[in-house]
Amino acid sequence: MPDTPIPLSAGATHRFEAGLERRAANYVPLTPVSLLARAAAAFGARIAVIDGERRLTYTALYERCRRLASALAARGVGRLDTVAILASNIPEMVEAHFAIPMLGAVLNPLNTRLDPATIAFSLRHGGARILIVEDAHAGLAAKALAEMDSPPLVIAIGEGGIDGTLAYEDLIAAGDPAHPWAPPEDEWQSLCLLYTSGTTGDPKGAVYSHRGAYLQALGNAVTFGLSGESVYLWTLPMFHCSGWSYPWACVAAGATQVCLRKVEPAEIFRLIAEHGVTHLCGAPIVLSMIAHAPAHEQRDFSQIVRCAVGGAAPSSTIIRTMEERGFRVTHLYGATESYGPATACLAQPDWADLTDEERYQRMARQGVALATLDAVTVTDPETGEPVAQDGIRIGEIRLRGNTIMKGYLGNPTATEASLAGGWYATGDLGVWHTDGAVEIKDRSKDIIISGGENISSLEVEEVLMRHPAVMLAAVVARPDAIWGETPCAFLEVKPGAAVPSSDEVIAFCRERMARFKVPKTVVFGPLPKTSTGKIQKFVLREQARAL
Amino acid sequence: MPDTPIPLSAGATHRFEAGLERRAANYVPLTPVSLLARAAAAFGARIAVIDGERRLTYTALYERCRRLASALAARGVGRLDTVAILASNIPEMVEAHFAIPMLGAVLNPLNTRLDPATIAFSLRHGGARILIVEDAHAGLAAKALAEMDSPPLVIAIGEGGIDGTLAYEDLIAAGDPAHPWAPPEDEWQSLCLLYTSGTTGDPKGAVYSHRGAYLQALGNAVTFGLSGESVYLWTLPMFHCSGWSYPWACVAAGATQVCLRKVEPAEIFRLIAEHGVTHLCGAPIVLSMIAHAPAHEQRDFSQIVRCAVGGAAPSSTIIRTMEERGFRVTHLYGATESYGPATACLAQPDWADLTDEERYQRMARQGVALATLDAVTVTDPETGEPVAQDGIRIGEIRLRGNTIMKGYLGNPTATEASLAGGWYATGDLGVWHTDGAVEIKDRSKDIIISGGENISSLEVEEVLMRHPAVMLAAVVARPDAIWGETPCAFLEVKPGAAVPSSDEVIAFCRERMARFKVPKTVVFGPLPKTSTGKIQKFVLREQARAL
Incomplete structure (x- = not known):
């Protein structure tokens, strides 16, 4: 904000408005980047990120982010340019969540479990100018890039693996640890682009704002009780909804983030x-x-x-x-x-x-x-x-x-x-x-209607999950000449557990739910899952139809 | 927000702006009032406020606030009208922090320790249309109102004590528990007016915004570790900076507030x-x-x-x-x-x-x-x-x-x-x-300059406070022909403790600080304090000058 007060609305004359306009001292656009700047200023010596033997203090994390930002800026990345990243839960992923928004650019984390064609689609659709790739995912990235007419510039984390790329650590080393940055003029500015795995059709790219990310960070911290003493373990993929906004939430609270690759x-x-x-x-x-x-x-x-x-x-x-x-x-x-x-x-x-x-x-x-x-x-x-x-x-x-x-x-x-x-x-x-x-x-599509009664597949699954041998359960509708539909259960059994009989499972359910809800069919075997770990019920529905 | 998207800026055509405008689903002006609405919806049965034998659940607190808002609205209170309150740390004080902003009106908590003339000044300067008064402070309010040409309408909490007033509980009883409200259109709108005790001249009225109060509530909760399990005791006067924004912070976290009158x-x-x-x-x-x-x-x-x-x-x-x-x-x-x-x-x-x-x-x-x-x-x-x-x-x-x-x-x-x-x-x-x-x-005015050396009075006070007999210490400059100024200590002794000699105190200091910082004069007795409990150093400086 400029130092000169900005009138709220032209000609404000009410005594609670005139002379009380927003100005640099009392109005700063919300952005999660400021949370890191504050953390580095407030407790720079505290450990921000742990990865194996590596430790990044808040001072180091902030400096590395500014170095990366300066390096990206030198390569032409600016306001609303897209920078994609394909990486596991590593420190560089945390850095991307601050360094890229620092430039007013848009961070686009990609799901490492997707196929090359979908990665290529996201890069094209998001208009990525840069793709940052962890070496562990270089193979996937190379295949995706091969499908593109004008692939983005690639920055490689670790050992590389893709020809003609810049090395992430070289950029950090040559970058400016005091690179100046400012919040976006408007906190509604786009910050992040996240493609949803989508059950049908092309992925859709959800866009976040600086304002939203800042508030979600605080909301997570308050609701989940994050504090300066908290130590957060990265069991959730950071490419899911920007790690549920926890890269920012942990920094808001001054917590330590512990990386986990597998x-x-x-x-x-x-x-x-x-x-x-x-x-x-x-x-x-x-x-x-x-x-x-x-x-x-x-x-x-x-x-x-x-x-x-x-x-x-x-x-x-x-x-x-x-x-x-x-x-x-x-x-x-x-x-x-x-x-x-x-x-x-x-x-x-x-x-x-x-x-x-x-x-x-x-x-x-x-x-x-x-x-x-x-x-x-x-x-x-x-x-x-x-x-x-x-x-x-x-x-x-x-x-x-x-x-x-x-x-x-x-x-x-x-x-x-x-x-x-x-x-x-x-x-x-x-x-x-x-x-x-x-x-x-x-x-919406998962309700089973049997004999005119609605059956929640989740409710049946919850009961099935209580069976001592069951690891995962999915229930879908199986077409039925008499009842319209009946519940059909697909069960994945715990490692080492004996596979129970269908009759035993059905008896188990009968004791625990209304009769019309009990699965009429039980199938054992591994369940089909999406790249994000969701059970693919549409596949099971087809299987149930074919039984 | 209307449902129609509001363009960020006229003619936004960038692909990260066009079609991604703010709208009712994703943009709500920040206001602390929404924290209470959310708390009532999220855990309405939880205890929000305890006062002696009284318990208010979040549902009850929200309903009482809406009742009060409807009653004030019926008496003409609207956007940017001032409503003052003179009360201790009682449930009604918490209610005022939500009910008045709910109307877009401005809450003006008054310091119960002030004199009638200053109260009258604040009421006039703030333009209060309504004054809510707890019975315990009716005498003070009556004297202040007697000094005004056009006093505000008075609402009395408890037993009353001022003629011609409305009873708070009657308003609550007749109010609408479902009174509709909306956040301000602009979150920068004024929310609160707080007069500072000011060392010289008239009090100044600091104005808060809905945005600021919302963010301070979250900042307090994150920094101080408030959660849904927290129980907050009101030892701080709620009329100080709106209780440091804790009426809102506690509600953001879903904590319980315990009232304390004395x-x-x-x-x-x-x-x-x-x-x-x-x-x-x-x-x-x-x-x-x-x-x-x-x-x-x-x-x-x-x-x-x-x-x-x-x-x-x-x-x-x-x-x-x-x-x-x-x-x-x-x-x-x-x-x-x-x-x-x-x-x-x-x-x-x-x-x-x-x-x-x-x-x-x-x-x-x-x-x-x-x-x-x-x-x-x-x-x-x-x-x-x-x-x-x-x-x-x-x-x-x-x-x-x-x-x-x-x-x-x-x-x-x-x-x-x-x-x-x-x-x-x-x-x-x-x-x-x-x-x-x-x-x-x-x-700024408390530095003592002795023989060209700067002495921090706070530093000397910190040492004096370590003396086993000392309850409170204040150090000010005493003019000195040779040194310019010398430190002069005023000490309040703990109840029941024997008053030490000046020599003993000086010896105690000599062991613990540079010689030039040691007080040359020591005075025992109760220290003069402002209505907010701050030691009035200007009074002590005058006393030191007269020694």
Whole structure:
């Protein structure tokens, strides 16, 4: 902001407006970059990032980001230019989250589990001028680049592996550690571009703003209890919704981030024990991996480790096992479109009176708005009005607030479909409980209708997950001449567990749910998953149809 | 926000701007009121406020605020109208912090320790249309109103005591618990008006914005570790900088606020023990009171109580005693102009290697920027450039960011003097340490110059406070024919302690500081204080001059 006060509106004469305009001393556009500048100034000697034997203090992290920014600027990167990155959870990934926005450029983290064609699509669609590639993913990058007519300039982290590239560390070494930067003039300026894995058609690129990322960082820190004493373990891919905005949240709180290249139980336990990890995030599969880790891979630790789980509800079994081992589980819900977590299943006063089993059921709900989300609602698909908060009526879950994306890049139709009517329409169907928590009953297309009754596939899955031999469960509709549809269960069995019989599984369900909800068919085997670990129900639906 | 997207700037055609404009789904003006709406929706059954036997859930608090807002609206209160309140730390004071901004009106909390003439000045200057008065302060209010030609409408909390008033609870009872409200169109809109006690001349009215209060609430919560499990005790007057923005911070975190009408050790200990208090704020006198409480007024408690202390640095003795009793002290620094805390003395990695005594010295520093403050600096008064971060060079402490006031109401000269040059000039002189912490060496006028050497009165006071008999110490300059000035110490002795001799105090100082800094004169007796508890050094300077 210039030093001269900027009039709020031309000719403001009200005594609470005139002479009280925004000016440099009291108005700074919100940007997550300022959180790093403040952290370096406030506790520069504190450890910001741990990666194996490497340690980056906040001073070092800030300097490296400024060096990278200066190097990118020297190569022509400026305001609203796209810089893509293909990397695991390494320090350079954290650096990208600050260095690129520092230039007013747009960070575009790519999913390392995607195929070359999709990577190439993202690079083309996002208009990346630069692609930063970790050596571990050089093969994938090379294949993607080979598909492009005018590929971006490549910067290689580590050993390289792609011809004609710049070395990341050379750029850092030659960069200016005091490179000047300024917040964007308008905090609504685009900051980040994240392609969603999309169930059909081309990926859509959700765009974040500086304002939204700053607020989501604070909202995460407040809701999840991050502080200067926190140690955060990177079990969640940082390319997912910019790591749920945790690269920024950890810096806002002054926490330490511990990198993790491969999600393996032995390494997770080692880092938890050695670095005093207090927080981690991930999909249920991460918790499942921790909960079912063989004894020789586990390590003892004395601190409490808070785990935020999103993508799907954690099962009772997982929660119980985790709690017994010193973890505390919080179920979060969100989307790429909401900068990661939008709701969290926060404890309610009446939980104190519940049995453990009842509490686990409650904890599986998607929960309530984060501090920085404006509101969550569940709307009747017919009328668009909120449904009753009765835990019964099903509607679409919708979100509103500063931590909702600006829209999809170059896709006004999809943007309009998502954001029209004053809310972000998640596409997820759920109920609204009396205590304010929302609970997903199904993705729009996942409801099974049998004999005129609606069956939530999630509810059946939750029961199946309680079976001692079951590692993962997915339930879809199987067409049926009599009932219209019947639930068909696909089950992945725990390593080393004996495969139960279909009859045994069905009997197990009969004891635990209304009869019409019990799967009529049970199939055993590995479940098909997307690159982001979501179960591909559309594949299972086809399999069920073919049975 | 309307549902139609609002173009960022006319004719935006960049692909990262066009079609990605702000709209109702993704842009909501920041206001602390939305934090309460979210809390009520997210955990309505949780206890928001405790006052004696009274309990307000978040649902009840939100409903009462909407009732009050509807009642005020019915009496003509609207956008940018001023509503003043004269009350202790009672639930109605919390309600005022939400109900009045809910209308877009301006909350004006008044200091209950002021004289009637100053109260009358504030009411006139702020243009209050309504004055809400707690019965305990009816006498003060009546005298102030008697001095006014056109007094505001009065609303009485409790037993009343002023003729012709409306009863607060009648308004609540008749109000609309679902009164509709909306955030201000522009989050820069004025929210709060706080008169500073001012050392000379008329009080100045610092004006806060909705944006600033929202961000300060989150900054406090992140920096001070407030969470949904926190229980906050109101030992700090809520009329000080809107209670350092804690009425909003507690709601952002979902914490419970415990009211306290009179700051007395027995009651403080009782509430800490009975309600599991985890956080409190206050001036050093509050900590002093807790630390020196007689044994029969103390109570045991098992939790850690985090105390944020501001206004002056806590002494080593106080910090040690507090730590021994289960308290953890954090020194904060700020001003009415900075929504309360702007910096905090956060732990640095090298503290682990310090002795307790060294650590207490570090903890007395004013510290580093809160997460939501943009920056703190120390500038050379001559050049205006930052001084070296060497812990030696003295300059003026300056602050910048979204949590700096909009300016002083109707006082462009004072606003300009405070906010010109891109920083808020605190008027406090200090040094900047290598680790980033600032440390006040003196208020501009409090430096003592003796034989050409600068003496920080605070430094001498810190030593005096370590004397076992000393409760409070203030050091000012006494004119001296030879040395120019010499330090003169005014000491208030602990209740029951024997008054030491001047020689003994001087000998105590000689062992602990450079000889030129040792007070030449020592005076015993109660210290004069302002209505906000600050020691009135100008009175002492006059006394010293007359010795």
